[in-house]
Amino acid sequence: MARCYSGFVPNRHPPLPQIWLISDARNDAALERALARLPRGSGLIYRHxxxxxxxxxxxxxxxRRIARRFGHCVVLSGSAREARAWRADGAYAAAEKLASGPATLRLITVHSLRELAAAHRSRADAVLLSPVFPTRSHPGAASLGRVRFHLLAARAGVPAIALGGMTVHRARTLPSRKWAAIQGLAS
Structure with a gap:
């Protein structure tokens, strides 16, 4: 059972955090400060x-210790088994990696309808739809834009979290209030 949700039941639309900070090499130096500035009850997706x-x-x-001090949810990028072993609140990965393993919160990254179908088969509790806007992570790559994000989110059947080029301002322009960022929250 995930610690950051009272009454959490896998695959039953848990009350997920609105804002998710995703870690990697680019924002590593600012993570402690960013975790302290996030609203209480936000989420950290740990990649590294x-x-x-x-x-x-x-x-x-x-x-994880810092995040817990601020009441944040901590999700490990990896398999459900790894997330359990590391005492994370859940796992984040592509659908194929989360298709099996113990019950835990499953956040699955999705870029298309095909990947959305795979996320459903993998028992996704939420999907990170990406990239919504042009992003520094993938310069020149195609992005979903607001309309395609909305269409995918409407078909998700689980909470949709916007990812890719996200800022506080851009998050306010989307119908979904759940969003995630790598550099947009750690600068």
Whole structure:
């Protein structure tokens, strides 16, 4: 059972945080400060693929303690089994990686209708629809835009979290109030 949700039942539309900070090498130096500034009860999706395994785990433990101090949900980018072993509140990955494993909060990244169908088969509790806007992570890549984001979100059947080029201002222009950012929250 996830700790950051009272009464959480997997695959039953949990009361997810509105704002999610996603970690990586670009925002690592600002994470402690960013976690302290986020509204209480926000979420952290911990990636940190750039670190060797032991360092990645140590950094996770530190950030998890800080996040918990502010009442934030902590989700590990990895399998459901890894998320349980690391005492995370859930797992974040592509649908294929979360298709099996123990019951836990499952956040699945989605870029298309095909991936949305795969997310449903993988028991997604929420989907991160991406990229909504042009993003520094993928310069020149096509983005969903507001209309396509809305159409995918309407078909999601689970909470949709906007990701990609997100800022506070852009989040206010979308029908979904749930959003995530890498650099947009850590600067």
């Amino acid at each position: 693929y750039h670190l060797p395994p032991a360092d990645r785990r140590a950094r996770f433990e530190l950030l």
